[in-house]
Amino acid sequence: MRVLVLGNGAREHALCLALAHDPSVTALVCAPGNAGTAAVAEQRGVDATDPAAVAALAQDVDADLVVVGPEAPLVAGVADAVRAAGIACFGPSQAAARLEGSKAFAKDVMAAAGVPTARARMCVTAEQVAEALDEFGAPYVVKDDGLAAGKGVVVTDDREAALAHASACGSVVVEEYLDGPEVSLFCLTDGTAVVPLVPAQDFKRIGDGDTGPNTGGMGAYAPLPWLPAELTDDIVRTVACPTIEEMARRNTPFAGLLYIGLAITRDGPRVIEFNARFGDPETQVVLALLATPLAGLLAAAATGRLAEHEPLRWHDGSAVTVVLASANYPDTPRTGDVLTGAEQSGVIHAGTRRRDDGAIVSAGGRVLSATASASTLDEARQRAYALLATIDLPGGQYRTDIALRAVGAAHPLA
Ligand code: AMP
Ligand code: GLY
Numbered sequence: 205m206r207v208l209v210l211g212n213g214a215r216e217h218a219l220c221l222a223l224a225h226d227p228s229v230t231a232l233v234c235a236p237g238n239a240g241t242a243a244v245a246e247q248r249g250v251d252a253t254d255p256a257a258v259a260a261l262a263q264d265v266d267a268d269l270v271v272v273g274p275e276a277p278l279v280a281g282v283a284d285a286v287r288a289a290g291i292a293c294f295g296p297s298q299a300a301a302r303l304e305g306s307k308a309f310a311k312d313v314m315a316a317a318g319v320p321t322a323r324a325r326m327c328v329t330a331e332q333v334a335e336a337l338d339e340f341g342a343p344y345v346v347k348d349d350g351l352a353a354g355k356g357v358v359v360t361d362d363r364e365a366a367l368a369h370a371s372a373c374g375s376v377v378v379e380e381y382l383d384g385p386e387v388s389l390f391c392l393t394d395g396t397a398v399v400p401l402v403p404a405q406d407f408k409r410i411g412d413g414d415t416g417p418n419t420g421g422m423g424a425y426a427p428l429p430w431l432p433a434e435l436t437d438d439i440v441r442t443v444a445c446p447t448i449e450e451m452a453r454r455n456t457p458f459a460g461l462l463y464i465g466l467a468i469t470r471d472g473p474r475v476i477e478f479n480a481r482f483g484d485p486e487t488q489v490v491l492a493l494l495a496t497p498l499a500g501l502l503a504a505a506a507t508g509r510l511a512e513h514e515p516l517r518w519h520d521g522s523a524v525t526v527v528l529a530s531a532n533y534p535d536t537p538r539t540g541d542v543l544t545g546a547e548q549s550g551v552i553h554a555g556t557r558r559r560d561d562g563a564i565v566s567a568g569g570r571v572l573s574a575t576a577s578a579s580t581l582d583e584a585r586q587r588a589y590a591l592l593a594t595i596d597l598p599g600g601q602y603r604t605d606i607a608l609r610a611v612g613a614a615h616p617l618a
Contacts, residue, residue, distance in 0.1 A: 205499050206231040208262050209245065210252050210282070211273025212238045214527075214554035214573050215484035218491050219271060219498070220245045221552070226497035233265045239546070239564045240553025240572070252277045255285030262291050269294065269503050272460075278480050279305040283460070294502040296480050299456040303447075304463075304480040307347050307377045313454075314475060317446035321475040324379035333370040336378035337363060343381045348373040357418055382467035382474050387431060388424075388486045389464045391444045392501065395457035397510040398444045400436055402427045402493055402518060404486040405610070410534060412605045419534045420570055423606030425524045426489040429581060430613045431468070439464060439473050447478070459505060488552050488575045489523035523577035524588040525552070526606045530566045531599025537569035538599060545595035550575050550588075571597055582611045 205228050209216050217240040223229050224244045234245035236252065250261050253276050262270050270286045272278055272295030281298035295301075302309045314321045322345070325336035337344050344366035348356030358369040359381070370376045386408075390401040404426035410416040443464055451458040463479035482490075491498070495517040504513040530537040539555070543564045546556060552575050555568020574595065576587030585607045592602060 205229055205268045205503065206266055207233070207499055208265055208267040208270045209234045209241070209273060210250070210258060210270060210277055212236050212241070212252075213273060213484050214552045214570065215482050215487045216273040217241050217552045217554070218488045218575075219273060219482070222491045222494065222498040223271075226499040228497060229499045231265070233267070235261060238553045238567070239556040239558045240551070242558065243547070253280040253282070255281045258282045259285040259289040259291075262286050263289055267291055269499065269506060271295070271502055273481060275301065275304050275479060275481050278460075292503060292506040294460055294506040296458045296460040297456065300451055300458040300460075301480040303451070303458060303478045305350065307349050307477070308375075310478050311377065313447060313450050317450035319443050319446055319475055320472065322379040322382050324377050326375070327370065327378050328375050330367065330371060333367060333376065333378060337366055340378065340380045345379045345381050346370050346373075347377045347379065349375045349377060359418075382469055382476060384467040384469040384474075385430070386476065387428065387439075387466045387468060387473070388483050389436065389439050389444075389466065390482060390486070390490060391440065391462045391464065392505045392510060393444070393448050393459060393462055394505045394508045394510040395448065395452060395459040396508070398440055398448055398462075399505075399510055399513070399516065400440050400444070401490050401516070403431055403436055404428070404483075404490055405607075406483065406486050407603060407606055410529075410601070410603075412603050417534055419529070421483070421485045421527065422529070422603045423524070423526045423573070424486045424489050425522060425581060425584070425607035425610060426486065426493060427522065429610055435468070435473065439466065443473070443475055459508075461505075484554070484570075485525050485527055485573050488525040488573050489577075492523035492525075492575055492577045493519050493521070495519050519577065521577055521579040522581040522584045523575065524581065524584040524607045525573040525575040526588050526592050526602055527554075527570050527573045528592060528595060528597055529570050529601045530555070530568070530597065531601065533569040533601065539566050539568065541566045541598045541600075543571065543595065543597050546572055548591065548594070550591050551595065566597060571600065581607060585611060
């Protein structure tokens with residue numbers, strides 16, 4: 205199978221590494237890629253959000269399967285263009301990707317499907333925002349309605365800050381605060397069948413102890429020792445399946461990866477958000493544990509054959525990844541800093557680029573993530589941090605507490 209991976213983040217590097225391990229993959233191309241994907245895949249340039257250009261590239265490289273990494277190409281209709289060219293595509297249609305592209309649409313689908321989520325109000329005017337803030341009370345949650353790479357959400361006790369964020373965004377969703385640990389559950393689906401991967405947890409805030417602004421994600425671990433095993437099945441039954449059924453009922457079937465972000469509250473799991481693609485950095489840890497060859501699995505989801513696929517196999521143990529971000533992330537990340545130690549096994553590249561002189565330099569906010577697995581979460585964590593310690597990025601920032609609370613937390617909801 206010839207596979208084209210679209211994107212240039214750590215998620216795409218992790219996808220490429222897993223696909224390169226699959227013996228059924230005879231050719232692997234990544235576009236536009238980064239310095240890490242260039243080591244495992246043929247590199248091609250493309251504007252990933254241009255549907256015609258991506259379809260032309262897929263034909264040019266004779267791809268049997270296109271795997272779309274990020275949300276922006278999906279929302280732009282890339283999967284539709286690839287499928288129209290007769291090539292299988294892992295990733296939902298433009299219409300189905302609205303589950304991520306519009307928070308208001310996602311809320312509408314959840315309401316129709318009876319999926320448990322935070323109560324919310326769609327607001328356009330300052331008066332509507334003020335009313336909704338008072339209805340739900342503090343902490344206030346204000347979300348930009350459109351795509352914002354995980355950074356469009358403000359959670360704050362400061363009413364003025366909540367109002368200011370709303371006025372900067374235009375149309376927003378104001379919602380009830382959900383109290384409880386967060387879980388990211390990735391579900392593969394072909395539009396009908398649903399196959400969950402292992403649950404993971406991401407750390408969204410920039411600073412230790414969950415302080416500072418939200419980011420795209422600063423680290424992750426999987427599986428979750430504190431999450432009762434039956435909760436994964438509960439979430440598939442009460443969230444994933446009804447959502448997939450509702451999307452099919454609307455004649456916009458969702459095929460690809462449904463990323464369910466949840467809070468495990470005292471009243472049970474509540475959806476925080478849907479994404480229409482693999483999460484980053486959770487993908488790094490989930491794929492580190494997946495023993496089933498990835499290409500066949502994604503191809504089955506892309507072609508309506510997921511129900512026939514063999515049950516997934518997983519490696520024992522745990523995986524941890526710690527993100528190294530550039531100076532000033534998430535505001536205006538500094539780029540062009542020279543990285544050393546980035547070409548090691550377990551180093552998953554995000555914003556990196558190889559300069560003409562051969563040096564690898566930073567090229568984005570999240571630069572790389574150091575990933576390790578081991579038989580225990582504690583050991584995986586120590587290995588990930590030991591790997592990170594061998595890497596140098598001037599001004600680089602990382603959290604020191606990824607997976608810390610979960611180490612030794614064998615009891616539910618610790
Ligand atoms: P989202 O882009 O919707 O995933 O939001 C980003 C982050 O903001 C989430 O991962 C949560 O940490 C936080 N967040 C979003 N919505 C809520 C909510 N209703 N209650 C509490 N925290 C939230
Ligand atoms: N880890 C958060 C995201 O991928 O949106």
